[in-house]
């Protein structure tokens with residue numbers, strides 16, 4: 001084999017090794033600092049905590065910085081995420097973002113109330129034209145998979161989704177400007193239905 005081919009194989013090996021190192025660092029931080037609440041690899045069996053597996057990296061990064069600068073300020077953010085995020089550098093946040101984005105989202109939800117599920121599905125896919133609510137899927141994706149700075153919602157914990165949608169009635173997540181307008185057209189029972197639909201995706 002020629003010298004040139006050996007050189008380029010060597011370069012490919014180096015690139016592969018350095019990206020594996022980035023996600024190794026993320027995996028290590030996950031084990032040391034996050035998995036106790038969010039579950040190993042960002043899938044938790046507790047209703048208290050959101051899943052992080054499969055979360056788009058740009059959304060994840062924005063949220064970690066919003067906890068760290070204390071602008072995401074709902075009660076549970078303050079209590080659980082302000083302290084730990086203050087210990088992370090930008091580089092740590094990037095490593096964690098890459099790690100969680102690469103973890104497959106685990107779909108563990110179940111349909112326990114078909115009527116509620118159907119209402120949630122209808123709002124998610126079609127919106128509520130008479131109440132000025134756009135289809136959620138236009139931004140979050142058909143299965144709530146999320147993209148870039150828009151979060152994954154499919155398979156997320158039902159209790160977490162309900163809490164966050166109610167947080168958007170107030171102003172404790174000021175970065176979520178689109179969501180503040182959208183929830184004005186949603187009743188509490190609409191929110192219950194949407195959360196039930198999404199956890200089962």
Ligand code: HEC
Nearest residue numbers: 033034037048049050060063064074076077080081084096
């Ligand atoms: C003591 C438990 C606990 C630990 C440890 C913890 N978290 Fe959290 N985390 C929470 C809770 C509770 C929430 C929900 C906050 C809310 O309701 O605003 C949360 C929310 C988040 C969110 C927002 C998710 C979303 O969909 O917007 C991210 C991102 C996150 N945590 C990342 C991490 C990372 C990364 C670590 C480790 C460095 C970590 N957390 C450690 C409890 C914890």
Ligand code: HEC
Nearest residue numbers: 134135136139149150151161164165175176178179182194
């Ligand atoms: C115009 C685009 C857009 C539309 C339409 C939209 N969203 Fe969002 N949504 C966003 C963005 C962007 C965020 C992240 C905001 C942030 O950075 O804090 C978000 C955040 C959320 C969150 C918080 C998730 C988490 O992990 O904390 C929930 C829940 C949510 N949206 C549900 C909905 C529902 C339900 C609908 C339809 C009724 C909807 N969204 C329609 C853009 C949109």
